[in-house]
Amino acid sequence: MSATEAAAAQEDARLQQHMDRDREDLADGERGPAEVAEWERITQLLVTAGGVYDPDTDAVVQDELAADRRAAEVEQQRLQEQQQLAARADELAARMRVGRLDRTVETRPGDETACELLVHRGDYHPVVDGWLAQALADRSGHYADPAARVDAVGSLPVAVRAPAALLAALARTGAPAGDGELEFTGRLAQADPEAIDALAAWLDRVLAPAELAEAGEGARGERGRPGGGLLGGGDGLRTPA
Template sequence: MGAPRPALADAAPGTIYDPDADDVVQAELAADAAAAATREAELRESARIATRADELQALRELGTMEQTEPRAGDEAARDELTRRAGGYVQADIDGWLAHGLAAHLGRYRDPAAREEAASLLTPPVLTHAALLAELARLVPDSDMDQLAFTARLAITEPEAAVALAAFLTRACPPHP
Protein backbone atom coordinates (compact mmCIF):
# COMPACT_ATOMS: atom_id res chain seq x y z
CA MET A 1 0.00 0.00 0.00
CA GLY A 2 1.16 3.53 -0.69
CA ALA A 3 1.39 6.46 1.66
CA PRO A 4 -1.84 7.43 3.40
CA ARG A 5 -4.00 9.77 1.35
CA PRO A 6 -4.72 13.14 2.84
CA ALA A 7 -8.38 13.65 3.67
CA LEU A 8 -10.29 15.91 1.30
CA ALA A 9 -11.03 18.15 4.29
CA ASP A 10 -7.26 18.61 4.75
CA ALA A 11 -6.80 19.87 1.19
CA ALA A 12 -5.83 23.48 0.62
CA PRO A 13 -8.77 25.86 0.09
CA GLY A 14 -9.78 26.07 -3.54
CA THR A 15 -8.37 22.63 -4.36
CA ILE A 16 -10.49 20.89 -6.94
CA TYR A 17 -11.00 17.18 -6.48
CA ASP A 18 -9.65 15.18 -9.41
CA PRO A 19 -10.83 11.54 -9.47
CA ASP A 20 -8.16 10.80 -12.10
CA ALA A 21 -5.53 11.50 -9.45
CA ASP A 22 -7.29 9.49 -6.73
CA ASP A 23 -5.54 6.11 -6.39
CA VAL A 24 -8.50 4.52 -4.61
CA VAL A 25 -10.95 5.61 -7.30
CA GLN A 26 -8.59 4.41 -10.02
CA ALA A 27 -8.15 1.05 -8.29
CA GLU A 28 -11.93 0.65 -8.02
CA LEU A 29 -12.38 1.56 -11.68
CA ALA A 30 -9.69 -0.94 -12.68
CA ALA A 31 -11.34 -3.67 -10.57
CA ASP A 32 -14.74 -2.88 -12.12
CA ALA A 33 -13.23 -3.04 -15.62
CA ALA A 34 -11.54 -6.37 -14.88
CA ALA A 35 -14.79 -7.80 -13.49
CA ALA A 36 -16.69 -6.59 -16.57
CA ALA A 37 -14.08 -8.14 -18.87
CA THR A 38 -14.35 -11.44 -16.97
CA ARG A 39 -18.17 -11.39 -17.23
CA GLU A 40 -17.92 -10.61 -20.96
CA ALA A 41 -15.49 -13.50 -21.51
CA GLU A 42 -17.80 -15.85 -19.58
CA LEU A 43 -20.77 -14.74 -21.70
CA ARG A 44 -18.82 -15.28 -24.93
CA GLU A 45 -17.76 -18.74 -23.74
CA SER A 46 -21.35 -19.62 -22.78
CA ALA A 47 -22.57 -18.47 -26.19
CA ARG A 48 -19.84 -20.52 -27.92
CA ILE A 49 -20.80 -23.61 -25.93
CA ALA A 50 -24.51 -23.11 -26.66
CA THR A 51 -23.79 -22.69 -30.38
CA ARG A 52 -21.71 -25.86 -30.49
CA ALA A 53 -24.40 -27.73 -28.52
CA ASP A 54 -26.92 -26.59 -31.15
CA GLU A 55 -24.59 -27.82 -33.91
CA LEU A 56 -24.14 -31.21 -32.24
CA GLN A 57 -27.89 -31.51 -31.70
CA ALA A 58 -28.52 -30.74 -35.37
CA LEU A 59 -25.90 -33.29 -36.47
CA ARG A 60 -27.45 -35.80 -34.10
CA GLU A 61 -30.94 -35.22 -35.50
CA LEU A 62 -29.64 -35.53 -39.06
CA GLY A 63 -27.76 -38.74 -38.19
CA THR A 64 -24.47 -37.26 -39.41
CA MET A 65 -22.43 -36.93 -36.24
CA GLU A 66 -19.84 -39.39 -37.49
CA GLN A 67 -19.00 -36.92 -40.28
CA THR A 68 -17.48 -34.47 -37.81
CA GLU A 69 -14.63 -34.84 -35.37
CA PRO A 70 -14.53 -33.70 -31.74
CA ARG A 71 -13.35 -30.14 -31.20
CA ALA A 72 -12.10 -28.30 -28.15
CA GLY A 73 -15.04 -27.60 -25.90
CA ASP A 74 -17.24 -30.47 -27.07
CA GLU A 75 -17.21 -31.88 -23.55
CA ALA A 76 -18.82 -28.63 -22.35
CA ALA A 77 -21.31 -28.79 -25.23
CA ARG A 78 -22.18 -32.34 -24.09
CA ASP A 79 -22.80 -31.01 -20.59
CA GLU A 80 -24.98 -28.23 -22.04
CA LEU A 81 -27.05 -30.76 -23.98
CA THR A 82 -27.42 -32.82 -20.82
CA ARG A 83 -28.49 -29.73 -18.87
CA ARG A 84 -31.07 -28.86 -21.52
CA ALA A 85 -32.45 -32.39 -21.44
CA GLY A 86 -32.94 -32.29 -17.68
CA GLY A 87 -30.16 -34.72 -16.83
CA TYR A 88 -30.83 -37.14 -19.64
CA VAL A 89 -27.56 -37.92 -21.40
CA GLN A 90 -27.87 -38.57 -25.10
CA ALA A 91 -26.19 -41.90 -25.69
CA ASP A 92 -25.20 -41.03 -29.25
CA ILE A 93 -23.30 -37.92 -28.11
CA ASP A 94 -21.47 -39.98 -25.51
CA GLY A 95 -20.78 -42.72 -28.03
CA TRP A 96 -19.45 -40.18 -30.53
CA LEU A 97 -17.11 -38.68 -27.92
CA ALA A 98 -15.97 -42.14 -26.79
CA HIS A 99 -15.25 -43.14 -30.39
CA GLY A 100 -13.33 -39.91 -31.00
CA LEU A 101 -11.30 -40.47 -27.85
CA ALA A 102 -10.60 -44.13 -28.62
CA ALA A 103 -9.64 -43.48 -32.26
CA HIS A 104 -7.74 -40.25 -31.47
CA LEU A 105 -9.93 -38.19 -33.79
CA GLY A 106 -10.12 -34.41 -33.95
CA ARG A 107 -8.93 -32.71 -30.79
CA TYR A 108 -8.08 -36.10 -29.31
CA ARG A 109 -5.12 -36.47 -31.67
CA ASP A 110 -3.26 -34.42 -29.08
CA PRO A 111 -2.17 -36.52 -26.06
CA ALA A 112 -2.74 -33.50 -23.79
CA ALA A 113 -6.36 -33.28 -24.98
CA ARG A 114 -6.85 -36.98 -24.27
CA GLU A 115 -5.44 -36.48 -20.79
CA GLU A 116 -7.67 -33.45 -20.24
CA ALA A 117 -10.69 -35.49 -21.35
CA ALA A 118 -10.18 -37.72 -18.31
CA SER A 119 -11.25 -34.81 -16.11
CA LEU A 120 -14.02 -33.55 -18.43
CA LEU A 121 -15.89 -36.70 -19.46
CA THR A 122 -17.93 -39.03 -17.29
CA PRO A 123 -16.55 -42.42 -16.21
CA PRO A 124 -18.95 -44.34 -18.51
CA VAL A 125 -17.72 -42.37 -21.54
CA LEU A 126 -14.09 -42.95 -20.56
CA THR A 127 -14.75 -46.64 -19.97
CA HIS A 128 -16.55 -46.90 -23.31
CA ALA A 129 -13.55 -45.27 -25.01
CA ALA A 130 -11.14 -47.68 -23.31
CA LEU A 131 -13.16 -50.69 -24.46
CA LEU A 132 -13.44 -49.34 -28.00
CA ALA A 133 -9.70 -48.71 -28.18
CA GLU A 134 -8.80 -52.21 -27.01
CA LEU A 135 -11.33 -53.99 -29.20
CA ALA A 136 -10.36 -51.93 -32.26
CA ARG A 137 -6.73 -52.82 -31.57
CA LEU A 138 -7.61 -56.53 -31.38
CA VAL A 139 -9.93 -56.49 -34.41
CA PRO A 140 -8.72 -53.60 -36.58
CA ASP A 141 -11.40 -54.00 -39.27
CA SER A 142 -14.29 -53.76 -36.79
CA ASP A 143 -16.69 -50.86 -37.13
CA MET A 144 -18.66 -48.93 -34.56
CA ASP A 145 -21.89 -50.78 -35.30
CA GLN A 146 -20.19 -54.07 -34.40
CA LEU A 147 -18.98 -52.53 -31.12
CA ALA A 148 -22.28 -50.95 -30.05
CA PHE A 149 -22.48 -53.34 -27.11
CA THR A 150 -19.51 -51.58 -25.49
CA ALA A 151 -21.63 -48.52 -24.65
CA ARG A 152 -24.25 -50.65 -22.90
CA LEU A 153 -21.57 -52.51 -21.00
CA ALA A 154 -19.83 -49.28 -19.95
CA ILE A 155 -23.11 -47.81 -18.68
CA THR A 156 -24.67 -50.84 -17.01
CA GLU A 157 -21.55 -52.58 -15.71
CA PRO A 158 -18.83 -49.91 -15.48
CA GLU A 159 -16.57 -51.85 -13.12
CA ALA A 160 -16.79 -54.96 -15.31
CA ALA A 161 -16.09 -52.86 -18.41
CA VAL A 162 -12.98 -51.33 -16.83
CA ALA A 163 -11.81 -54.79 -15.78
CA LEU A 164 -12.44 -56.15 -19.28
CA ALA A 165 -10.46 -53.32 -20.92
CA ALA A 166 -7.57 -53.91 -18.51
CA PHE A 167 -7.72 -57.66 -19.11
CA LEU A 168 -7.68 -57.23 -22.90
CA THR A 169 -4.69 -54.91 -22.63
CA ARG A 170 -2.83 -57.39 -20.46
CA ALA A 171 -3.88 -60.46 -22.49
CA CYS A 172 -2.86 -58.95 -25.83
CA PRO A 173 -0.16 -56.35 -25.27
CA PRO A 174 0.44 -53.90 -28.14
CA HIS A 175 3.14 -54.86 -30.61
CA PRO A 176 6.30 -52.74 -30.45
Protein backbone atom coordinates in the same frame (compact mmCIF):
# COMPACT_ATOMS: atom_id res chain seq x y z
CA MET B 1 -13.87 21.32 -7.10
CA SER B 2 -11.97 23.54 -4.68
CA ALA B 3 -10.96 22.72 -1.12
CA THR B 4 -13.75 24.98 0.19
CA GLU B 5 -16.37 23.20 -1.91
CA ALA B 6 -15.08 19.81 -0.78
CA ALA B 7 -15.26 20.85 2.88
CA ALA B 8 -18.85 22.06 2.39
CA ALA B 9 -19.79 18.76 0.74
CA GLN B 10 -18.19 16.93 3.65
CA GLU B 11 -20.32 18.85 6.15
CA ASP B 12 -23.45 18.14 4.09
CA ALA B 13 -22.64 14.43 4.14
CA ARG B 14 -22.16 14.47 7.90
CA LEU B 15 -25.46 16.29 8.37
CA GLN B 16 -27.27 13.79 6.15
CA GLN B 17 -25.72 10.90 8.08
CA HIS B 18 -26.92 12.45 11.37
CA MET B 19 -30.45 12.86 9.97
CA ASP B 20 -30.51 9.28 8.72
CA ARG B 21 -29.93 7.98 12.25
CA ASP B 22 -33.53 8.87 13.05
CA ARG B 23 -34.82 6.66 10.22
CA GLU B 24 -35.03 2.98 11.07
CA ASP B 25 -34.55 1.89 7.45
CA LEU B 26 -31.35 3.96 7.08
CA ALA B 27 -29.87 3.88 10.59
CA ASP B 28 -27.64 0.88 9.90
CA GLY B 29 -26.93 1.70 6.27
CA GLU B 30 -23.37 1.79 4.90
CA ARG B 31 -23.89 4.57 2.37
CA GLY B 32 -23.77 7.50 4.86
CA PRO B 33 -20.49 6.54 6.54
CA ALA B 34 -18.96 5.72 3.17
CA GLU B 35 -19.88 9.14 1.75
CA VAL B 36 -18.50 10.96 4.80
CA ALA B 37 -15.25 8.96 4.62
CA GLU B 38 -14.86 9.70 0.92
CA TRP B 39 -15.42 13.44 1.38
CA GLU B 40 -12.94 13.43 4.25
CA ARG B 41 -10.39 11.77 1.98
CA ILE B 42 -10.96 14.28 -0.83
CA THR B 43 -10.82 17.25 1.56
CA GLN B 44 -7.56 16.01 3.07
CA LEU B 45 -6.17 15.44 -0.42
CA LEU B 46 -6.88 19.04 -1.40
CA VAL B 47 -5.49 20.41 1.85
CA THR B 48 -2.29 18.43 1.33
CA ALA B 49 -1.85 18.93 -2.42
CA GLY B 50 -3.69 22.22 -2.88
CA GLY B 51 -5.34 23.29 -6.09
CA VAL B 52 -8.61 22.02 -7.53
CA TYR B 53 -9.85 18.46 -7.19
CA ASP B 54 -9.92 16.48 -10.42
CA PRO B 55 -11.02 12.82 -10.34
CA ASP B 56 -8.82 12.17 -13.38
CA THR B 57 -5.76 12.72 -11.19
CA ASP B 58 -7.13 10.94 -8.10
CA ALA B 59 -5.23 7.63 -7.86
CA VAL B 60 -7.90 6.02 -5.65
CA VAL B 61 -10.70 6.90 -8.06
CA GLN B 62 -8.67 5.75 -11.06
CA ASP B 63 -7.88 2.44 -9.34
CA GLU B 64 -11.59 1.92 -8.65
CA LEU B 65 -12.47 2.73 -12.26
CA ALA B 66 -9.77 0.35 -13.50
CA ALA B 67 -11.15 -2.40 -11.22
CA ASP B 68 -14.65 -1.76 -12.59
CA ARG B 69 -13.34 -2.06 -16.16
CA ARG B 70 -11.57 -5.32 -15.37
CA ALA B 71 -14.71 -6.72 -13.76
CA ALA B 72 -16.74 -5.69 -16.81
CA GLU B 73 -14.21 -7.39 -19.12
CA VAL B 74 -14.33 -10.59 -17.06
CA GLU B 75 -18.13 -10.56 -17.15
CA GLN B 76 -18.12 -9.94 -20.89
CA GLN B 77 -15.73 -12.85 -21.41
CA ARG B 78 -17.93 -15.09 -19.25
CA LEU B 79 -21.00 -14.19 -21.31
CA GLN B 80 -19.13 -14.86 -24.56
CA GLU B 81 -18.00 -18.26 -23.29
CA GLN B 82 -21.57 -19.10 -22.29
CA GLN B 83 -22.82 -18.11 -25.75
CA GLN B 84 -20.11 -20.21 -27.44
CA LEU B 85 -20.94 -23.15 -25.19
CA ALA B 86 -24.65 -22.89 -25.99
CA ALA B 87 -23.89 -22.63 -29.72
CA ARG B 88 -21.70 -25.75 -29.58
CA ALA B 89 -24.40 -27.64 -27.66
CA ASP B 90 -26.94 -26.61 -30.30
CA GLU B 91 -24.61 -27.82 -33.06
CA LEU B 92 -24.05 -31.21 -31.42
CA ALA B 93 -27.78 -31.64 -30.79
CA ALA B 94 -28.59 -30.77 -34.41
CA ARG B 95 -26.02 -33.25 -35.75
CA MET B 96 -27.30 -35.88 -33.32
CA ARG B 97 -30.89 -35.50 -34.53
CA VAL B 98 -29.97 -36.00 -38.20
CA GLY B 99 -27.56 -38.86 -37.53
CA ARG B 100 -24.40 -36.94 -38.42
CA LEU B 101 -22.55 -37.01 -35.12
CA ASP B 102 -19.74 -39.38 -36.09
CA ARG B 103 -15.97 -39.54 -36.55
CA THR B 104 -16.08 -36.75 -39.14
CA VAL B 105 -16.98 -34.32 -36.32
CA GLU B 106 -13.86 -33.61 -34.29
CA THR B 107 -14.12 -32.92 -30.59
CA ARG B 108 -13.07 -29.52 -29.26
CA PRO B 109 -11.95 -28.26 -25.85
CA GLY B 110 -15.07 -27.69 -23.78
CA ASP B 111 -17.20 -30.33 -25.51
CA GLU B 112 -17.57 -32.19 -22.21
CA THR B 113 -19.20 -29.09 -20.73
CA ALA B 114 -21.37 -28.68 -23.84
CA CYS B 115 -22.59 -32.24 -23.35
CA GLU B 116 -23.38 -31.49 -19.71
CA LEU B 117 -25.46 -28.56 -20.95
CA LEU B 118 -27.38 -30.93 -23.23
CA VAL B 119 -28.13 -33.13 -20.21
CA HIS B 120 -29.30 -30.10 -18.24
CA ARG B 121 -31.57 -29.06 -21.13
CA GLY B 122 -32.99 -32.57 -21.47
CA ASP B 123 -31.64 -32.78 -25.03
CA TYR B 124 -29.14 -35.59 -24.52
CA HIS B 125 -28.92 -38.99 -26.23
CA PRO B 126 -26.54 -41.96 -25.73
CA VAL B 127 -25.21 -41.37 -29.25
CA VAL B 128 -23.27 -38.44 -27.77
CA ASP B 129 -21.60 -40.83 -25.32
CA GLY B 130 -20.63 -43.05 -28.24
CA TRP B 131 -19.19 -40.09 -30.17
CA LEU B 132 -17.09 -38.95 -27.22
CA ALA B 133 -15.97 -42.52 -26.47
CA GLN B 134 -14.85 -43.07 -30.07
CA ALA B 135 -12.91 -39.80 -30.12
CA LEU B 136 -11.23 -40.65 -26.81
CA ALA B 137 -10.33 -44.12 -28.05
CA ASP B 138 -9.01 -42.74 -31.36
CA ARG B 139 -7.19 -39.86 -29.63
CA SER B 140 -8.71 -37.58 -32.23
CA GLY B 141 -9.75 -33.97 -32.05
CA HIS B 142 -8.64 -32.29 -28.84
CA TYR B 143 -8.03 -35.74 -27.33
CA ALA B 144 -4.82 -35.87 -29.36
CA ASP B 145 -3.41 -33.87 -26.44
CA PRO B 146 -2.31 -36.27 -23.65
CA ALA B 147 -3.32 -33.73 -21.00
CA ALA B 148 -6.85 -33.59 -22.45
CA ARG B 149 -7.06 -37.40 -22.29
CA VAL B 150 -5.98 -37.42 -18.65
CA ASP B 151 -8.59 -34.78 -17.82
CA ALA B 152 -11.25 -36.74 -19.73
CA VAL B 153 -10.48 -40.02 -17.97
CA GLY B 154 -10.81 -38.20 -14.66
CA SER B 155 -14.03 -36.33 -15.46
CA LEU B 156 -16.10 -38.13 -18.10
CA PRO B 157 -18.88 -40.46 -16.92
CA VAL B 158 -18.31 -44.19 -16.94
CA ALA B 159 -20.80 -44.47 -19.83
CA VAL B 160 -18.09 -42.81 -21.94
CA ARG B 161 -14.90 -44.08 -20.29
CA ALA B 162 -15.74 -47.78 -20.34
CA PRO B 163 -16.64 -48.08 -24.04
CA ALA B 164 -13.68 -45.84 -24.91
CA ALA B 165 -11.34 -48.23 -23.13
CA LEU B 166 -12.87 -51.20 -24.96
CA LEU B 167 -12.78 -49.42 -28.33
CA ALA B 168 -9.10 -48.58 -27.81
CA ALA B 169 -8.36 -52.23 -27.01
CA LEU B 170 -10.39 -53.56 -29.95
CA ALA B 171 -8.55 -51.20 -32.28
CA ARG B 172 -5.34 -53.04 -31.43
CA THR B 173 -6.68 -56.21 -33.08
CA GLY B 174 -6.13 -54.47 -36.43
CA ALA B 175 -9.62 -55.42 -37.64
CA PRO B 176 -11.24 -52.48 -39.50
CA ALA B 177 -14.54 -51.19 -38.17
CA GLY B 178 -16.67 -48.50 -39.76
CA ASP B 179 -18.90 -46.01 -38.00
CA GLY B 180 -21.63 -47.75 -36.06
CA GLU B 181 -20.16 -51.27 -36.25
CA LEU B 182 -18.96 -51.18 -32.66
CA GLU B 183 -21.97 -49.42 -31.17
CA PHE B 184 -22.51 -52.50 -29.02
CA THR B 185 -19.68 -51.29 -26.78
CA GLY B 186 -21.94 -48.54 -25.47
CA ARG B 187 -24.75 -50.96 -24.68
CA LEU B 188 -22.34 -53.32 -22.92
CA ALA B 189 -20.90 -50.45 -20.91
CA GLN B 190 -24.37 -49.41 -19.81
CA ALA B 191 -25.05 -52.95 -18.63
CA ASP B 192 -21.78 -53.52 -16.69
CA PRO B 193 -19.09 -50.82 -17.04
CA GLU B 194 -16.71 -52.53 -14.61
CA ALA B 195 -16.81 -55.73 -16.65
CA ILE B 196 -16.15 -53.75 -19.84
CA ASP B 197 -13.15 -52.06 -18.24
CA ALA B 198 -11.84 -55.46 -17.14
CA LEU B 199 -12.32 -56.82 -20.67
CA ALA B 200 -10.45 -53.85 -22.12
CA ALA B 201 -7.57 -54.46 -19.70
CA TRP B 202 -7.45 -58.14 -20.64
CA LEU B 203 -7.41 -57.34 -24.36
CA ASP B 204 -4.65 -54.82 -23.77
CA ARG B 205 -2.57 -57.51 -22.14
CA VAL B 206 -3.08 -60.31 -24.63
CA LEU B 207 -2.66 -58.03 -27.64
CA ALA B 208 0.63 -56.54 -26.44
CA PRO B 209 3.26 -56.72 -29.22
CA ALA B 210 5.62 -59.66 -28.83
CA GLU B 211 8.70 -57.49 -29.15
CA LEU B 212 7.69 -55.44 -26.10
CA ALA B 213 7.16 -58.62 -24.06
CA GLU B 214 10.59 -59.94 -25.15
CA ALA B 215 12.19 -56.65 -24.12
CA GLY B 216 10.65 -56.96 -20.70
CA GLU B 217 8.32 -54.03 -21.25
CA GLY B 218 5.32 -56.20 -20.39
CA ALA B 219 6.14 -55.68 -16.71
CA ARG B 220 5.13 -52.03 -17.00
CA GLY B 221 1.47 -52.93 -16.44
CA GLU B 222 -1.69 -53.49 -18.37
CA ARG B 223 -2.08 -49.83 -19.36
CA GLY B 224 1.52 -48.67 -19.26
CA ARG B 225 2.65 -49.61 -22.77
CA PRO B 226 3.25 -46.98 -25.44
CA GLY B 227 0.26 -46.95 -27.73
CA GLY B 228 -1.88 -49.00 -25.36
CA GLY B 229 -5.01 -48.04 -23.44
CA LEU B 230 -6.70 -44.67 -23.52
CA LEU B 231 -3.78 -42.58 -22.41
CA GLY B 232 -0.71 -44.21 -23.90
CA GLY B 233 2.73 -42.75 -23.52
CA GLY B 234 3.63 -45.18 -20.76
CA ASP B 235 1.87 -43.29 -17.97
CA GLY B 236 0.29 -46.43 -16.56
CA LEU B 237 -3.03 -44.81 -15.75
CA ARG B 238 -6.21 -46.84 -15.75
CA THR B 239 -9.71 -45.63 -16.54
CA PRO B 240 -11.46 -45.22 -13.16
CA ALA B 241 -14.54 -47.40 -12.67
